[in-house]
Structures are given as structure tokens and as C-alpha cells.
Amino acid sequence: MKAAVSHLEQFMEKADTAKRGRVVLATVKGDVHDIGKNLVEIILKNNGYDVVNLGIKVPPEDLIKAYQQHKPDAIGLSGLLVKSAQQMVITANDLRDAGIQIPLLVGGAALSAKFTQTKIAPSYGKAVCYAKDAMTGLRLMNELMDPATRETVVRAHTASGNGFGVTTTVKVAEISAAPARSPKVRADLPIPPVHYLDRKIRLVPDLREIWSYINPFMLYGRHLGFRGDFEKRFTERDRKAVELFESMEEVKNEAAEFMKVRAAWQFFEAESEGDTLHLFAPGAADPLHTFHFKRQRAGDFLCLSDYVLAPQNRQRDHLALFVVTAGEGVRERGEKAKNEGYYFKSHGLQALAIESAEACAEWLHRRIREDWGFPDPPEMTMAQRFTSRYRGKRYSFGYPACPDLEDQSGLWKLLKPDEIGVQLTEGMMMDPEASVSALVFHHPDCTYFSVGDASEA
Numbered sequence: 058m059k060a061a062v063s064h065l066e067q068f069m070e071k072a073d074t075a076k077r078g079r080v081v082l083a084t085v086k087g088d089v090h091d092i093g094k095n096l097v098e099i100i101l102k103n104n105g106y107d108v109v110n111l112g113i114k115v116p117p118e119d120l121i122k123a124y125q126q127h128k129p130d131a132i133g134l135s136g137l138l139v140k141s142a143q144q145m146v147i148t149a150n151d152l153r154d155a156g157i158q159i160p161l162l163v164g165g166a167a168l169s170a171k172f173t174q175t176k177i178a179p180s181y182g183k184a185v186c187y188a189k190d191a192m193t194g195l196r197l198m199n200e201l202m203d204p205a206t207r208e209t210v211v212r213a214h215t216a217s218g219n220g221f222g223v224t225t226t227v228k229v230a231e232i233s234a235a236p237a238r239s240p241k242v243r244a245d246l247p248i249p250p251v252h253y254l255d256r257k258i259r260l261v262p263d264l265r266e267i268w269s270y271i272n273p274f275m276l277y278g279r280h281l282g283f284r285g286d287f288e289k290r291f292t293e294r295d296r297k298a299v300e301l302f303e304s305m306e307e308v309k310n311e312a313a314e315f316m317k318v319r320a321a322w323q324f325f326e327a328e329s330e331g332d333t334l335h336l337f338a339p340g341a342a343d344p345l346h347t348f349h350f351k352r353q354r355a356g357d358f359l360c361l362s363d364y365v366l367a368p369q370n371r372q373r374d375h376l377a378l379f380v381v382t383a384g385e386g387v388r389e390r391g392e393k394a395k396n397e398g399y400y401f402k403s404h405g406l407q408a409l410a411i412e413s414a415e416a417c418a419e420w421l422h423r424r425i426r427e428d429w430g431f432p433d434p435p436e437m438t439m440a441q442r443f444t445s446r447y448r449g450k451r452y453s454f455g456y457p458a459c460p461d462l463e464d465q466s467g468l469w470k471l472l473k474p475d476e477i478g479v480q481l482t483e484g485m486m487m488d489p490e491a492s493v494s495a496l497v498f499h500h501p502d503c504t505y506f507s508v509g510d511a512s513e514a
């Protein structure tokens with residue numbers, strides 16, 4: 058297979074023989090995010106930079122050692138979650154204490170320019186440049202290495218008191234007392250029975266079936282950079298779409314040799330009490346675990362606990378929990394392909410793995426609906442599934458209806474997903490990267506909502 062296709066091509070084969078500069082790159086402590094950082098590595102390397110990639114879960118002390126050893130021109134920090142953005146503040150402070158002064162480049166899905174300016178830059182005291190994507194990272198590096206532009210960029214990204222570090226007070230509208238339950242969620246519905254309460258652990262045997270649940274917009278659009286409606290263009294036999302599809306088929310054929318998609322799920326008896334949700338072993342009086350959710354402070358006053366119905370004739374309602382993963386062996390294989398110069402394969406494999414995890418979540422959620430007694434109508438399309446036009450919804454910790462990632466530890470206690478090879482890091486991230494956790498509610502009034510999150514990065 059060609060080492061580079063599609064959007065990756067535009068960044069390739071441009072390398073000067075002389076190196077433009079050196080970057081030490083790392084995903085911060087507690088975070089296993091690899092794909093974004095690796096894309097940055099590929100793009101910098103192919104544009105003449107020497108990149109020392111320290112990998113994932115890198116503590117500040119390892120960065121300091123790498124700085125002393127490699128004498129880089131800049132340090133790049135990556136992280137997926139809001140927690141990792143906060144870890145960047147700590148890391149920046151440790152680098153400053155170690156006397157490091159070179160520019161920092163920071164990036165990640167949950168990071169923003171504002172957080173970089175107001176939190177990371179003041180903690181470092183020197184230039185901290187936010188890169189919304191890998192190409193911005195390349196542009197910033199080029200500007201930093203060019204004597205004609207360096208000073209302007211450094212000055213523009215250094216905390217100077219000039220707007221940096223300023224805390225803005227956001228006026229929060231006065232809030233009337235929130236009701237104990239949202240008026241938008243019906244309470245008078247029958248409880249659907251559940252047919253098993255034991256934990257299920259599965260190695261999903263049919264990869265192709267899981268892959269049929271991959272959202273093409275995510276795989277070909279977001280991760281592989283295809284512009285426009287991939288499915289439509291593929292049906293029209295557009296050359297680029299067909300080429301990209303065929304390249305991904307090659308990646309899939311290789312992945313089929315080793316990829317393991319695993320799932321753990323269980324239904325729990327559940328009872329809500331205000332904003333809290335108790336989960337029980339079958340028939341037990343005392344809860345196994347209690348989740349404390351947040352309620353919207355205005356609007357519909359929604360809270361996840363409202364989606365669990367009160368007991369009827371001493372029968373409790375239920376909630377399903379799951380963790381799925383497709384990440385086993387992916388990091389090592391992606392790394393190997395990258396080191397051998399097969400950049401598309403390396404990136405394609407990681408993209409396939411993370412979207413396989415999401416696809417497995419979609420697949421398992423459908424199975425849970427079936428087991429619960431409300432299968433999707435036969436005419437339901439995948440596109441309808443991707444926009445959750447079914448009964449109930451799944452919610453993942455870290456997303457806006459339940460932003461508190463610390464709750465992952467409760468899920469771990471209840472479901473023990475270590476048995477499918479998924480570990481929880483100190484940053485509440487699931488290792489391997491290509492993993493998804495969720496709570497599944499059956500209530501027909503379920504909707505996606507935000508409780509507002511002060512920890513926004």
C-alpha cells in the first residue's frame with residue numbers, strides 16, 4: 058500500500074534534507090490519547106522536523122529529562138480530555154520550575170485558545186501556542202523557526218499581563234429553585250421487564266458486522282480528511298472516494314488479522330432519589346453504588362436520574378452499563394507502521410480502532426434495546442441510528458449530561474471492565490485509547506442535554 062493517500066498526501070514528501078528544528082512531543086500524564094499526537098508527529102516529520110515522540114501518559118519529569126537529553130526547539134503537549142488540559146497547567150509549571158524556557162505547543166480536542174492563554178501560559182511564563190490541529194502546529198513551528206517571525210509569535214503567545222491570566226466574571230442568570238424532577242420527563246410509564254441481570258462479557262466475533270456500524274462521516278471525513286458527503290460521492294464512484302475506500306479496505310484486511318472487539322455489559326436494578334441514582338444487586342435493599350448527577354439549573358431542569366422510573370408493585374426499573382474496546386495491540390502496530398514510513402496505514406489503523414469502538418457501542422446499544430424488549434423497527438437505517446432515532450439513549454461520562462469523569466470509577470467498580478482488557482488511568486481515561494463507556498436508559502423521553510460544566514477547557 059502506498060505510505061500516504063488522500064489528505065495525508067498534501068503534507069508528505071516535502072521534507073528538506075536539513076532538519077528545520079527539533080520538537081519533543083508527548084501526551085500528558087494520565088492521558089492515553091495517541092492518534093492526534095501521532096498525526097502531529099507525521100506532519101512535522103514530513104516537513105523537515107526532527108520529532109522525539111515520548112508516547113502517552115508522560116509525566117513532567119520525563120519531559121524535563123527529554124529536554125536535557127535532546128535540546129529541542131519546542132515541546133509539544135497533547136491530551137484528549139478536559140482533565141488533560143488541567144494536567145497541562147501542572148506540566149507547564151513543572152517545566153518552568155526546571156528552568157525550561159523554549160516555546161510550548163499545546164493541542165487536543167477539549168482544549169481551547171482561551172484556556173491556553175488564561176491558564177497554561179501564565180503557569181509557564183513563556184510562550185505557549187495553542188494549535189487547533191496539526192497543520193496549525195506546523196505553521197506555528199515554521200514561524201518559530203524563522204528569525205523573521207519568531208519574536209512576534211513568541212510575544213503574541215507569552216503571558217504578559219496584557220489580557221493573559223485575566224479572570225473574567227461571567228454573570229450567571231439568577232436561578233429559580235430547581236424542581237425535584239423535570240416536568241419534561243414522564244413518570245407514569247410501565248417499567249419494561251429485563252430478562253437477565255448477570256454481567257455479559259463478549260469477544261465480538263464478526264468484525265465486519267461491527268464495521269457496518271461505523272459512521273462514514275467520522276471515519277472518512279473527520280479522521281481521513283475527505284471533504285463532502287463521502288457516501289454520496291462513493292456511490293457516484295468519485296475517484297478520490299473510491300481510492301480512499303480501497304485504501305481503508307486494505308487497512309481493514311490487515312486489522313482483521315489481529316483486531317479484537319470486546320464488550321462488557323450488565324443491567325442493574327435502579328432507583329432514583331432526586332438527582333442521585335442508586336444501583337442494586339438483584340433484590341438487595343442497600344445499593345451497590347450511587348451516582349450523583351447534576352440537574353440543569355434552568356430550562357427543562359433535566360437530570361439523568363429522572364429517566365429511571367419509580368418502583369411499581371415492588372419491581373424496580375433498570376439501567377444498563379457497558380464498556381467496549383477495540384484497542385488491543387493497536388498502539389504497537391500503529392507505531393510499527395509509522396516507524397517504517399507507512400503513515401497512512403499507521404493513521405488509518407488508529408482511526409479504524411477508535412471508530413470500531415464507537416461502532417461497537419452503537420451495535421451493543423442496539424442489542425441492549427432488543428434484549429430489553431423494544432427492538433428497532435426493521436426499516437430503521439444506520440443514518441437514523443447515528444442520530445439516535447430509537448427508544449432511549451446512551452450517555453457517556455465526560456459528555457455534557459454527565460460531565461464528571463470521576464464517575465468512571467463507579468462504573469469500574471460495578472462492571473470490572475479490566476476483564477476485557479480496559480484499565481482506568483489516574484486521569485480517568487480508558488486504556489487502550491479505542492474504548493467507550495456508557496449508561497443506557499430506556500426512557501422514551503430521553504434527550505441529549507447539558508448540565509453546564511465549570512471545568513470547561
Ligand code: B12
Binds near residue numbers: 094134188412415485
Ligand atoms: C472521536 C472522539 C472519540 C473517539 C476517539 C477519541 C480520540 N482518541 O481521538 C472515541 C469514540 C474512542 C472517544 C471516546 C471518548 N470520548 Co470522545 N470525542 C471524540 C470527538 C468527537 C473527536 C475527537 C477527534 O477528532 N479525535 C481525532 C484526533 C486526530 O483529533 P484531536 O485529538 O483533536 O487532535 C488534533 C488536534 O486537537 C491537534 N492536536 C492534538 N494534540 C496536539 C498536540 C500538539 C503539540 C499540536 C500542535 C496539535 C495537537 O492536532 C490533532 C490532529 O489535527 C471529540 C469531540 C470533538 N469535537 O473534538 C470527543 C471528546 C474528545 N470525547 C469526549 C469524551 C468525554 C470521551 C470519553 C471519556 C467518553 C466515554 N466515557 O466513553 C471517551 C474517552 C476515551 C478513553 N480512551 O478514555 C469529550 C471530552 C470532554 C471531557 N470531559 O474531557 C469530547 C471533547 C466530546 C465532548 N464534547 O464532550 N471519543
